[in-house]
Amino acid sequence: MRKHIFNAGPCKLSDSCLENTSKAILELNNSGQSILEVSHRSKDFQAVIDEAVALFKENLNIPDNYHVLFLGGGASSQFAMLAMNFLKTKAAYVNTGTWSKKALQEAQLFGEVEVIASSEDKNYTYYPKGFKIPTDVDYLHITSNNTIRGTEIFEDLDSPVPLIADMSSDIMSRPVDVSKYAMIYGGAQKNVGPAGVTFVIIKDEFMKSAIKDRVIPTMFKYDVIADGGSMYNTPPCINIFALNETMKWVKAQGGVKEMERRAIERKEMLYAEIERNPLFRVTVEEGSRSRMNIPFIWAEGKEELQDKFLKFAAERNIVGLKGHRSVGGFRASTYNACSIDDVKALIKCMQDFEKEV
Numbered sequence: 024m025r026k027h028i029f030n031a032g033p034c035k036l037s038d039s040c041l042e043n044t045s046k047a048i049l050e051l052n053n054s055g056q057s058i059l060e061v062s063h064r065s066k067d068f069q070a071v072i073d074e075a076v077a078l079f080k081e082n083l084n085i086p087d088n089y090h091v092l093f094l095g096g097g098a099s100s101q102f103a104m105l106a107m108n109f110l111k112t113k114a115a116y117v118n119t120g121t122w123s124k125k126a127l128q129e130a131q132l133f134g135e136v137e138v139i140a141s142s143e144d145k146n147y148t149y150y151p152k153g154f155k156i157p158t159d160v161d162y163l164h165i166t167s168n169n170t171i172r173g174t175e176i177f178e179d180l181d182s183p184v185p186l187i188a189d190m191s192s193d194i195m196s197r198p199v200d201v202s203k204y205a206m207i208y209g210g211a212q213k214n215v216g217p218a219g220v221t222f223v224i225i226k227d228e229f230m231k232s233a234i235k236d237r238v239i240p241t242m243f244k245y246d247v248i249a250d251g252g253s254m255y256n257t258p259p260c261i262n263i264f265a266l267n268e269t270m271k272w273v274k275a276q277g278g279v280k281e282m283e284r285r286a287i288e289r290k291e292m293l294y295a296e297i298e299r300n301p302l303f304r305v306t307v308e309e310g311s312r313s314r315m316n317i318p319f320i321w322a323e324g325k326e327e328l329q330d331k332f333l334k335f336a337a338e339r340n341i342v343g344l345k346g347h348r349s350v351g352g353f354r355a356s357t358y359n360a361c362s363i364d365d366v367k368a369l370i371k372c373m374q375d376f377e378k379e380v
């Protein structure tokens with residue numbers, strides 16, 4: 024029986040992605056070969072990666088003067104790679120939690136970092152707003168959704184300098200005005216596919232502005248990856264296949280507008296129950312609450328129920344609720360493939376538990 028999966032990533036994927044990827048593992052398009060066996064230079068795989076790029080662009084309405092690249096290394100490699108390429112002297116970073124901190128620490132290997140806004144003062148429980156963006160920096164870096172703390176920014180900022188966003192955990196969950204960004208990147212393993220492939224959306228003009236007088240290994244040059252059609256080296260073929268299936272699913276469901284509508288519905292239902300249920304408490308300030316990651320903790324004095332509740336949930340086929348070790352309590356990750364029924368099952372579980380204790 025399929026479980027109600029609330030994992031933070033890797034996470035739940037659509038049934039059609041799982042079914043079609045399973046079939047392709049046995050045989051890709053009557054080719055007599057598995058997607059695991061086929062050459063990445065074959066026309067069968069070329070068709071897969073071409074469609075993945077085209078659908079990624081279509082779903083997010085990405086302008087023509089941008090490339091979509093698929094790489095290895097995760098979003099964590101991008102923390103360093105983007106700074107290696109674009110941080111000449113100084114960059115601005117917004118510090119909204121673990122992942123932005125890691126991103127800025129990697130950037131410090133290559134130049135000066137100015138933290139222009141931070142929510143560290145309140146344990147990252149809000150998303151800073153209205154900060155002033157300096158004009159003397161090479162770029163501004165933000166993390167649009169903070170997977171661990173559950174805060175999110177829903178607007179596409181107007182930035183006087185190139186804007187770079189880590190959208191690992193909210194990509195494809197709302198329409199984005201891509202033209203406001205120089206680069207958007209993330210690990211695929213939340214809303215766009217399985218772990219093992221990293222997406223980069225990069226403006227051509229910005230890509231060309233990469234630092235020329237710094238030694239950058241070939242594999243870490245965006246223009247080399249772009250020129251090679253994301254196949255300068257052997258790409259993660261099966262991950263790109265599953266990503267393509269996820270893009271087909273997003274499109275068939277009604278695109279990112281529909282993903283957004285569902286995300287808002289899930290979030291409102293779950294937050295309403297956390298606020299109603301006397302056993303639990305929210306952690307994130309209103310106005311900053313993520314649609315993708317919903318953390319909640321025990322009401323005072325109830326903490327000893329932790330293991331009991333996790334067991335109670337597991338008996339109801341609900342998995343992935345344990346909060347990140349830095350926050351404690353619980354976190355329900357409600358990415359695109361998480362259904363209203365999954366959320367209803369969790370709410371029912373919280374209500375049944377309230378009656379039981």
Ligand code: PMP
Nearest residue numbers: 097098099122170189191192210
């Ligand atoms: N940024 C964010 C917002 C994330 O949630 C994660 C992973 N959970 C990362 C970066 C790191 O991604 P990866 O594991 O693909 O390196």
